[in-house]
Amino acid sequence: xxxxxxxxxxxxxxxxxxxxxxxxxxxxxxxxxxxxxxxxxxxxxxxxxxxxxxxxxxxxxxxxxxxxxxxxxxxxxxxxxxxxxxxxxxxxxxxxxxxxxxxxxxxxxxxxxxxxxxxxxxxxxxxxxxxxxxxxxxxxxxxxxxxxxxxxxxxxxxxxxxxxxxxxxxxxxxxxxxxxxxxxxxxxxxx
Ligand code: ATP
Numbered sequence: 324x325x326x327x328x329x330x331x332x333x334x335x336x337x338x339x340x341x342x343x344x345x346x347x348x349x350x351x352x353x354x355x356x357x358x359x360x361x362x363x364x365x366x367x368x369x370x371x372x373x374x375x376x377x378x379x380x381x382x383x384x385x386x387x388x389x390x391x392x393x394x395x396x397x398x399x400x401x402x403x404x405x406x407x408x409x410x411x412x413x414x415x416x417x418x419x420x421x422x423x424x425x426x427x428x429x430x431x432x433x434x435x436x437x438x439x440x441x442x443x444x445x446x447x448x449x450x451x452x453x454x455x456x457x458x459x460x461x462x463x464x465x466x467x468x469x470x471x472x473x474x475x476x477x478x479x480x481x482x483x484x485x486x487x488x489x490x491x492x493x494x495x496x497x498x499x500x501x502x503x504x505x506x507x508x509x510x511x512x513x514x
Contacts, residue, residue, distance in 0.1 A: 324354040327451060328395075328414070329426040330407065332361050333378050334371070335506065336385040337484055337498050339477045341392075343453055346474040347426055348391035351451060356426065357395040358382050364404045371485055373511050375399055384501040408440040411448060424449045430458040432469070445469075488512040 327347045331340060340358070348356040360379045363372055373381075375396070382394040398405040401413060407425070414423055425448050427435075432452050435441050444450075445468050452460065453472045464471055479497055487494045489512060495503050506512070 324420075325352060325422045325424060327351070327353040327356045327424045327426045328359055328411075329356055330359045330361055330410075332372065332481070333358065333382050334373055334481045335378065335381045335484060335498060335511070336502060337479055337481060338496075339479045341385055341499065342477055343426070343428075343474055344392050345389070346453070346472070347451060350474075351470075351472065353424060353451070355391055355393060357393045358386070359395045359398060359410070361405060362399050362403055371512070377511060381502050381505060384505055385499045387499065387501060406439040408438075408444050411444065424451055426451050426453070428453055428458070429455045429460050429471075432463050433459065433461045435463055485512045489514070 329340070329344050329347070333340060336358070344356045344358055347353055360375065360382055362375050363369060379394055379396050386392045386394055397414060398410055401410060411423060411425070414421075425444065427450060429452055432450070435444075438444065445466060448468065450469045451472060452464065452469055453474050454460070456476050456478070460471065463469060484494050484497055487497075488506060494506060498506065
């Protein structure tokens with residue numbers, strides 16, 4: 324199968340993420356999209372980052388029963404900090420039957436040249452980029468490995484959702500119902 328890998332901290336997952344994942348899984352030649360939850364970087368402050376397993380759980384809740392999407396914790400087992408090239412190599416070895424494609428926002432394409440072994444990434448993998456308002460794609464958009472898509476834009480972020488939760492505002496409809504339900508229990512992002 325052709326599988327798109329959508330990396331994120333998903334802190335927490337929101338409908339912006341899910342719209343992209345579903346668009347890529349249904350309006351391109353990808354068979355599936357795996358949402359890869361990035362682990363807590365041990366060197367970074369943990370203040371606003373929920374624990375790995377909470378974020379993974381929320382991704383499971385957000386995906387629900389959509390058979391095209393899958394939550395992946397593959398990076399939890401890899402050395403930290405995780406570099407995309409290492410995760411890609413690991414997945415290639417583990418799943419030789421699949422072809423992996425990288426999904427990234429236009430905001431990230433502009434800084435791809437700063438990533439570890441980015442040339443190796445571009446040599447070995449297709450990158451499906453989705454445009455984001457306000458971000459120029461830069462010259463890598465012309466690279467033969469890069470394909471550009473235009474899903475409907477949605478201007479929300481996990482930062483905004485955390486701020487709402489911290490200040491007691493409702494995040495209903497900004498996250499899937501099951502995620503909202505879980506967040507309402509009040510254990511995450513409140514202090
Ligand atoms: P934060 O606000 O905490 O930085 P985020 O909402 O941007 O979080 P991430 O987990 O960092 O979420 O996002 C994973 C990927 O999803 C990133 O590449 C990010 O650019 C992209 N993304 C996040 N929100 C949206 C959105 N509303 N529309 C399209 N892409 C998004």
